[in-house]
Amino acid sequence: MPILSVHHVTTYRYRQPVAFGEHRIMFRPRDSYDQRLIDTSLTIEPPPKSLRWLFDVFGNCVAVATFEGRATTLCFTCGITLDHTPEHIPVFPLAPHATHYPFGYGAEDMPDLIRTIERQYPDPRHEVDAWARSFIPAEGRIPTQELLAAITRSVRQTFTYHARSEKGVQDPVTTLRIRRGSCRDFAVLMMEGVRALGMAARFVSGYLYNPRGDRERHVGGGSTHAWLQVYLPGAGWVEFDPTNGIVGNRDLIRVAVARDARQAVPLHGSFFGFPADDLGMRVEVDVVEIDPAQARSRAPALLPTR
The missing domain is CATH 3.10.620.30 (C8orf32 fold)
Structure with missing residues (x-):
């Protein structure tokens, strides 16, 4: 049962400061018998005016961020640690x-x-x-x-x-x-x-x-x-x-x-500016296996509340 760590960064860049509409973020894995959440974190720059959580119609966990002010970049950094149980030779007990x-x-x-x-x-x-x-x-x-x-x-x-x-x-x-x-x-x-x-x-x-x-x-x-x-x-x-x-x-x-x-779009939202202001998006995801001792050291702070 490997312990996997996910580091996910999405960065939007703009030619000049723009305002941002609501953004919906799907990054929190679904807790299950084959993957158990140990730790999650979400950092947004610039910080949102508000951040709330909800379950959508499929039971997915979604974060909804709203903003005020303007900026030339918008960056979402997600961190996840989970205990993953892989099925190496899956045999399905079919009816x-x-x-x-x-x-x-x-x-x-x-x-x-x-x-x-x-x-x-x-x-x-x-x-x-x-x-x-x-x-x-x-x-x-x-x-x-x-x-x-x-x-x-x-x-x-x-x-x-x-x-x-x-x-x-x-x-x-x-x-x-x-x-x-x-x-x-x-x-x-x-x-x-x-x-x-x-x-x-x-x-x-x-x-x-x-x-x-x-x-x-x-x-x-x-x-x-x-x-x-x-x-x-x-x-x-x-x-x-x-x-x-x-x-x-x-x-x-x-x-x-x-x-x-x-x-099931992982991240989507809007900005207020000219179309030419959009300089594109960059996504970086790194998934690595970590030592179980590292995960245990985080355990007191990472039991999911929902």
Whole structure:
């Protein structure tokens, strides 16, 4: 059970002093059986006029900052320490009826899952549908875990990762056609693919641990990361990272989950000035493993209050 430390800095720069609107910050990981929060901190420069916390509709912890005055930079520095329990060889205890695809969800689950099964992006020529169904053998039945693992690893093997600074998500049909995208693009493509197969999927925003001694292990480090979860009867919400071909939670630090990627933006807000005043944003994320003794020394001050 490694102890992981996350240092996340986001800096906005402007040509001249500007005023700032409300900013919403999603950086606090979700406490769970596989990741236990030890310490969190948030520093904002210039200091906000007010900072309040809330839970959104998905149960994500969100900080809301308001400002007064003007400045040429706005910087958010987040620190996180957590105890992470990875699933190195994930084996999901699926319900008997869900061990093979196709399967169905029970009547008691459908009211809560239905919106995560609905497609979110147009696919007029059924290209995403055809791509998802290409993983199903001619006889029509396949072990569910094998199917999802094949889709996850296929993206890693046959698509090219490209970090994009543009806002928003690339249309899944575009991602499929050009075989290129960012982690959020790949997550949304696979979400739409498994939804086309009738499965419930949701978007996950968080961080990726890439050991310093093994930098070739993953792509997508140095910034926030995105992947997806699929709901499987008997196992619940299971992690899949198509960017790196990861099945299960290994090296993934979960911060926020949402039905749509636009509902899980790590940090967003507004400024008041001319468009030319915006000199851009810089994001730096460093995730390292630390000695448990360091974490224990912080423990008295870091038990989460919510």
